[in-house]
Amino acid sequence: MNKGTAVLRQQNEKKALRLLRTAGSLSRQEMAERLGLSKNTVSVIVQKWIGSGIIREGAPEDAGGVGRPRIPLQLVPGCFQAVGLVVGMSSIRYTVTDYGSLVLEENRRSVQGLSPEDYIEELVALCRELLERYPNVIGIGVAVPALLDPLTGRVLSSSHLEWKNIPLKERMDSQLPVPVLVLNNVKASAMAPVQATRLESGKSSFYMRIGEGVGGAILLNGGLYYGESWTAGEVGHLCVDREGPRCSCGRKGCLEALVCIPRVLEQLGHEGREWSDALGDGTMVAEGRFNRTLAEAGGHVGFALSQVVNLLNPHSVTIDSPYGRYPAFCDAVRKGFEDQALTVPASQTGFTFTHLPNASGTGAAYAVILEYEKE
Ligand SMILES: [Zn+2]
Known part of the structure; x- marks a missing residue:
């Protein structure tokens, strides 16, 4: 042949x-x-x-x-498996799925105070253990909170991890028998709803995640659009209030500085706590204050999304955050959006509010499957 x-x-x-x-x-x-x-x-x-x-x-x-x-x-169920690893400051989370994205195993392993070199050794050791248990793994997706080049798998910088210029894919590929795919963690999360809703059929969408920071991803034809220097989709640094608070990027009034979880908790008088603790232990904030705060955040998110939709005209928008279960937030997002979006996309863009705390792992595993199927 x-x-x-x-x-x-x-x-x-x-x-x-x-x-x-x-x-x-x-x-x-x-x-x-x-x-x-x-x-x-x-x-x-x-x-x-x-x-x-x-x-x-x-x-x-x-x-x-x-x-x-x-x-x-x-x-055949289980004919192939894919692994998604999520690199965190204090732990590595891992997810093993089958070829249909059914989660077979999900867990985390503590890592504390490791140098980048030692951290990579830990990742490789974990992969070897998983490959022994799952012999038909087709690849490993690694989600990293970093600016990175997805083609070479080089981590350019990560303020969370204090990594700079680390050839992560090269190091892991040289020690493992299956290919490694390195993705930004928010971009990896964006793949999870694509899998769940079969957006891969070709529709475009915009994904926003609100957590400790605010990030986003543009999905075109079911795949990620990275931009020329891999920052496409960084919705957290759209300016929504030029007089607003200082952002982690050094600029003023970015969406992230106004609506990230630490900021909202601070406004609710629960600074420095976890969202689930602050709202789940009976020290609930007075309802009026709570709704006002979430409505204000929702207004900012809606305004930012109107700019995104006017520019990109996606088929749908997914907002992944713990706020989405509160009507005060969702209503304010829709209103803030409709006030500023052009009439046609405002009436035709579908909104989904969701909360997918483990999306990076399943998304990274799913990205491996799509990569495997590439021609
Ligand atoms: Zn910023």
Whole structure:
């Protein structure tokens, strides 16, 4: 087989794999039609995968007395796994999913005061343990709170971790038998709702996460848009009030400085605490003050999103934060948005409020699956 034919065959195999993952169960004929391939080509691919335990045939289904029975094909559960690691200051969180993004294992391991070199050794040791338990891992996604180059996997800088210019992918790739994909942690989180809502079908969307900081990601055609220097989607540093408080970036009035969790807790008189503790232990803030504070934050978020939507015109917006369960916040987001957004996108952009605290791990694992399927 010449090189061109081999590449073509591999591309067709990946397309077929992706189709079965997203569609669930199809016959050879249906696969051939959807992929625009001959039935013979599909049969060769399917035969190979049945032989290696990746695909299985279901029970034949009667075609109503006409023609031959339909034989449904499915991926074998657990045929492949993907790993997502989340690099944190005090712990590494890890998630193992199967090829359909079902979480098989999720846990964390403490790491304290390690140098970047020792931290990488710890990551590699954890990966080796996971690879021993899950022999069919296709890749490892590593989510890092950092500015990084996703192509080379080099971490340029991370103020959280105090890392600078670390060739993370290169170091890990050289010690592991499966490919490593390095992603910014917010960009990794943005992949989790894509998986859950099947946005990969081609719609564009904007994802915003409000936590200790505020970050975002632009998703085009189901994949991430990074920009020329990998900062596309940094919604936290849009200026929403030029007279506002000083931001961690040194500028004034950034969205992050106005609505991040530490700022809102401070306004509620609970500075320095965790959101879940401050609101879950009975020391709840007076309702009026609480609603006013969250409405103010929601107004800022809505204004920032109106600018994003006017510029990008995405199909939908996902806001991932612990505030989304409070109507005072959601109503203010919608109002702040509608006040400033152009009429057409204001009426057509779908909003989803969610809270996905472990999204970086599942998102990183999902990004590995998409990478594996790339042609
Ligand atoms: Zn800023």
